Amino acid sequence: MPSEAPAAEALLETRSLTKEFRGFKAVSDVSLGVAEGTVHALVGPNGAGKTTLFNLLTGFLTPSSGQIRYQGRDITGMQPEQIAHLGIARSFQITSLFDQMTLVEHLELALASPTGLGYRFWKSSKQMRQFRERSLELLEQVGLGDRAGQAAGSLAYGQKRALELALALALDPKLLLLDEPTAGMGMEDVDRTIALVKKVASGRTVIFVDHNMHVVGSLADTVTVLQSGQVLAEGTYEQVRNDEKVITAYLGQAGDAHV
Ligand code: ADP
Ligand code: MG
Numbered sequence: 001m002p003s004e005a006p007a008a009e010a011l012l013e014t015r016s017l018t019k020e021f022r023g024f025k026a027v028s029d030v031s032l033g034v035a036e037g038t039v040h041a042l043v044g045p046n047g048a049g050k051t052t053l054f055n056l057l058t059g060f061l062t063p064s065s066g067q068i069r070y071q072g073r074d075i076t077g078m079q080p081e082q083i084a085h086l087g088i089a090r091s092f093q094i095t096s097l098f099d100q101m102t103l104v105e106h107l108e109l110a111l112a113s114p115t116g117l118g119y120r121f122w123k124s125s126k127q128m129r130q131f132r133e134r135s136l137e138l139l140e141q142v143g144l145g146d147r148a149g150q151a152a153g154s155l156a157y158g159q160k161r162a163l164e165l166a167l168a169l170a171l172d173p174k175l176l177l178l179d180e181p182t183a184g185m186g187m188e189d190v191d192r193t194i195a196l197v198k199k200v201a202s203g204r205t206v207i208f209v210d211h212n213m214h215v216v217g218s219l220a221d222t223v224t225v226l227q228s229g230q231v232l233a234e235g236t237y238e239q240v241r242n243d244e245k246v247i248t249a250y251l252g253q254a255g256d257a258h259v
Pocket of ligand 1: 021044045046049051052
């Protein structure tokens with residue numbers, strides 16, 4: 001069971017955040033408070049606006065209106081690099097892995113890049129050496145310590161996701177955003193990922209999106225349910241799963257009974 005959410009100031013806050021795509025509101029008037037040190041889940045049917053919200057929080061999209069506040073400061077409209085510098089990181093997509101490159105080389109490049117976003121500077125292997133120890137630590141942390149010298153292309157799916165997580169952790173983020181960390185995983189990898197997220201959540205704040213309610217119930221201190229870009233309900237896992245609006249919304253979603 002998740003621990004009790006500490007009574008803390010919101011580390012991250014959105015105020016009436018809205019993103020329109022040609023008049024269509026993918027995120028609509030979302031006001032969200034994420035308390036420091038908590039694990040916060042975003043759930044909702046496909047198309048609810050979860051990924052768009054992540055893209056707004058990390059600066060990959062600019063809001064149409066509303067505000068994003070982090071550590072009491074307005075960060076609305078900041079560039080992804082600036083936001084990363086403030087300690088907000090998201091898990092990398094598998095497409096950003098290089099099949100031929102070893103795990104430790106991925107980590108070294110992430111550590112060498114000032115923002116962890118992209119591998120802009122191709123440094124000599126000698127320069128990379130300084131990052132070796134930290135790289136190995138990070139791989140150890142996500143359970144890939146014994147595969148440091150392996151090519152990323154040789155990893156199984158769940159291991160690639162763990163490598164992505166290590167790359168996000170290379171920034172030592174204060175706030176970690178994970179978009180569907182268990183998507184496409186079998187039961188065994190799902191449970192391993194739950195344990196891993198619990199471990200890396202210590203001393204951090206985590207926001208994650210997941211469709212698997214076992215994952216949400218195991219990890220989240222607070223759950224926000226989005227539907228059609230709007231907040232439908234918010235509370236503990238127990239509260240939202242018993243919420244009439246949530247039950248109705250999900251029952252109305254034939255074939256998508258995730259709650
Ligand atoms: P979720 O992650 O909850 O499944 P998304 O945030 O990906 O939902 O999408 C929310 C809605 O916004 C969807 O209807 C999607 O088609 C639309 N959308 C997302 N990105 C764009 C875009 N770049 N242009 C137009 N519509 C978009
Ligand atoms: Mg999504």
